Amino acid sequence: DQQVKQNSPSLSVQEGRISILNCDYTNSMFDYFLWYKKYPAEGPTFLISISSIKDKNEDGRFTVFLNKSAKHLSLHIVPSQPGDSAVYFCAASAQSGGYQKVTFGIGTKLQVIP
Amino acid sequence: NAGVMQNPRHLVRRRGQEARLRCSPMKGHSHVYWYRQLPEEGLKFMVYLQKENIIDESGMPKERFSAEFPKEGPSILRIQQVVRGDSAAYFCASSRRTGTNYGYTFGSGTRLTVV
16 A cells, blocks of 8 residues: 555656656645655655645755645755756655654656756 | 664675674664665665664564664664565664654665575
8 A cells, every 4th residue: 555656757857947756645644744865875865844734845946845635745856956866755754653654655766967 | 973874785695594784873863763675666664663662563574574673782674584575775764753854864775685
């Protein structure tokens, strides 16, 4: 049961343009959403998060939008840079057994073309 | 100010052998999480531990897999009698608290290859 879905396995974007990575979820109990970035042979690194009570959070070139009614969130990167080429994991957390349990999607591989 | 340290980075085992994966959390972090990434798949939760306690092992296979986080020393993920299907990247993460406002800190992973 894939509770966090990233339906696009890959995305290619020209340098300087906007990258939009999408994520859908099914569990309405999720109350926090996060994006992680992963380079090959490295562990994921936390990028940006958003609480379910907000609909937008911005950090520099990265903005996450949350549409709770559609159970959809997206990560916007603008302008995209070659160093942004990585796998991006969408994640969501909910209270489970007394702690915030984090569930990850399968990732979207972003390639930014110089 | 070392991050989450995992070793070994690469581990090759023959079918039937045991694999031991180690994870030292960030200083001050007492919560440890293990995730597995199979080829072409995302990160799958395996187990969540605090010092000397397993809090949630709902993602652990019922047989051959075990985890511990002793009072002293690193967290260990142990896989007995490995099979080819165990080949994957195993990531450990740690956090200071269970709240996820700032996310987990992940290690670089251990890539297990079963031959």
